[in-house]
Amino acid sequence: MARKPMMAANWKMNKTLREAEDYAAAVIPKAEDAGGVDVAVFVPFTCLNEFARMTADTPVIAGAQNFYFEDSGAYTGEVSAPMLLDVGARAVLIGHSERREIFFESDEMVAKKTKRALDAGLIPVVCCGETKEERDSGGMWDKIQAQIKAVMDAVDGDLDPEKIIFAYEPIWAIGTGDTASPEDAQDAIGQVRGLLEELRGEGFAGSVRILYGGSVKPENIAEIMSQRDVDGGLVGGAALDVESFGELVEAAK
Template sequence: MNRGTPDETHQMLENLIPLIKSIENVDIVIAPPYTTLNEACAITKETNIKIGAQNMYFEEKGAFTGEISPTFLKKIGIQYVILGHSERRDIFKEKSTLINKKLKKALLMDLKPIVCIGEHLEERETGKTETVIEIQLKDTFKDLSTVDMKNTVIAYEPIWAIGTGKTASPEQAEEVHVFIRERLSKMFNKETADSVRIQYGGSIKPSNADMLFNMENIDGGLVGGASLQAESLSQIIEAAAKL
C-alpha cells in the first residue's frame, strides 16, 4: 500500500523516467496500488515502462466486494499482474489452488502474470525448501499448457529473507532457481522450462543486484522496498541492463 496517492506515484515516476529512458534491453514493470493505476498508465504511456497490478480476482464481474476485476485492469491499459505475492499467501491466507484460478483467468484475459512462490524461515531451517516449492509449483501451475507457461513469469520470494534481517546469498537464490527450472522441466518439458523467466524477489537492493543478476538462472528481480525510491530502483534496473 506504499505510494498510495496519485501525487506520490506521479512524483516517483516523474523522477524515474529520465533515469532509465535510454534502457532498452530490460522489461521494466511498475505495480503501484490500485488507486494510482490510471495515473501510472497515463504518465508512462510514451515511455519504456509498463504498468502492472498487485493482485486480481478470477471472476470478471459479480458480488465480490473489495476485489479487482481483470476486465477493469485490461480496460485501463494494465499489461501485467502479480499473483500469489508472499503477503497475499501469508497475511490473506491465499492458497495455491486459488492462485491457480487467478492465473488461468489472467492468461485468458491476455494479462502477463508474475506468479510468486517461496518458503518461510522455519521451512528453510528444517530442510523443507524443495518440498514446499515443489508443492507450490504443482498446485499453482496445475492444468496449464506449455504455451501458458511460456507466457508466465515466476518470482521466487524467500519469505525468510524479506524484512527479517536475513539475506539470501546469490548462491542460495540460484540453488532454488535451478530446482524450480528442473521441476518445470519434469512438469512440462525442458524447452518450456528454459523459456520461463524466473525472477528473484528477496530484498533486492542496489548493493546486491549485480551479484544476483549474474547468476545463470536468475532472470530479473521482483523489487520491493528499493522500488519506492526512483534512484535506488534505477540502479537495480541498470544492473539488469548490463547482462
Template sequence: MSRSRVIAGNWKMHKTPSEARAFARELLAQLGGAARPEGVEVVLCPSFPALTAVHAEIERSGLGAWVSLGAQDLYWERQGAFTGEVSGPMLADAGCRYVIVGHSERRHLLGESDEWVARKLRAALESGLTPILCVGETLEERRQGLTETVVSRQLETALEGLAAGAVAGVVVAYEPVWAIGTGENATGEEAHRVIDGVIRSRVRARFGEEAAGRLRIQYGGSVNPANIGEFMAYPSIDGALVGGASLKVDSFTAIVAAGRRAT
C-alpha cells in the first residue's frame, strides 16, 4: 500500500517568534524554489509562542498544500483551570494540523506516563489534529533486550480503544531515546526491524491489515543529511522526525529532498 512520507521538524525550545518567522521564511523560500516533493509532506513544529508567526509564513508562501504546522504538545482537556497548558482547539485555531505527543523528553524529563500520552492522543484526534505519537526505548532498556516490550507497551496503551480508522490516521515516530541528541542513531536495518516487525506488526494484529497498511511510521533520532538516505531506503519507514538538523535551512531541505528521491 502506497503511503505518503512525513518529514517533521521539531524545533523544541529554540527560536523566538521573530527568529522563527525569519527562519520559516528562508526555509519556505528554499522549499518553494525546488521541485515539489511529490509523496512527501513537511511539518514544522515550533514552540507555542511562534505558532502563529510560522503559520503566517506558510500561508504567505503558498506551500500550504504540502507544508503543515504542528505543535510540540497539548493538554487533554479542552479548557479549564490548567495554568500553562494548551488545548487541542487552541492549536487547531492557530493553524495546526499536527501535534507531537509522548516525545521522549516529555516522558523522561517531565514524567509523562503512558496513560497521559494516551489521553493526549485522544484529545488531538477529537480536535481534528493528527497526532505524531512518539515511542522508543532507553539505552538501559535496549541493553536489557526490552526494546520490543517497551515499544509495544507504549504503542498499545496509546491506541487502546481506538477504532481501526482512527489508528490508520495516526503518525507514529519510532525514536530510540538513546539516539536523540547524542549523535548516535539506529541503523536503517535496526529502525526497519522495530518499525515493521514490532509497530506495524502489532497494529496489524490488533486493528487489521488496512490500518497497518495506511499507518505512517517515521524514524527519529539524530537524523541528518548524511544518514537520512539509509532510512528512506526502507519502504517501511515513512519519513523522519527531525530535531537538531531541522534548525538549519540547508540540512532540513536536504532531508526533505532525500525523502522525495525515495518516493
C-alpha cells in the first residue's frame, strides 16, 4: 500500500493570532495545490480555534502541540482532548523532544497521551529520537525502542495505521542546523518500521507513516524524502515562514 506523504509545520511557541490568520490564508492554496500530500500545521493553543476555523473544509489539518490525557479535573494549565476537538483540532503532537527534555515527559506519559488521542479520534503524531550523547555512546536504539514500545503496549486491540503517525527527530539536529544525513534518517526510520512490524505485523508497519524532523529545510528535503521509509517532514524553524513551508510542501509532491 502506498503511503501518502505528509508535510507538518510545528510553530512551537511562536506567532500571534493575527500572524496565524495571515499564515492560514496563505497556506490554504498551497495545500490545495499539493494534491497527494497531507499538510498539517501544529499551532499554539491561543491560535488553534481561529486557525482551525479558517482551515475547516480545506486540505489543511489543524493540530495542537500538546494536551493532557485526562478529560477534565484539577490540572491547572492543561488542555484536554475534548477541548481540542471543541475548537476544531484534528491532530496533536505527542512526545516532542522538547516536551520530553524540557518538561520531563516520560515514556509512560507519552503512551497515555497517545492512547487518549486515539480514543478521542485525534490523529497523534508520536515523536521519538535520541540525544547526541546517546547516539555517540551506542545507546540510540535502546532509547528509541523503549519510546516506541511504551506507546504500542498502551494501545490495545487493532490499530488502524492511518490513524497514527510517528516522527523520528534526532534531538541533536533540532534547531541546530545539523541534519542527520538522508542515510542516517533512512537507517533510523527503517529500524522503527522494523520494530513496528515485530510488534504489529507487516501490514501495519508497511502502511503507517513515519516522518523525519530535525533542521528540515527546502535545500535538503528532496534528498530526505527520496529515502524509502521516509514519508514526510516535521518542520520547525523552516515552517515559520509560509513561503518556505510552501516550498517544502511542493517538494513533498
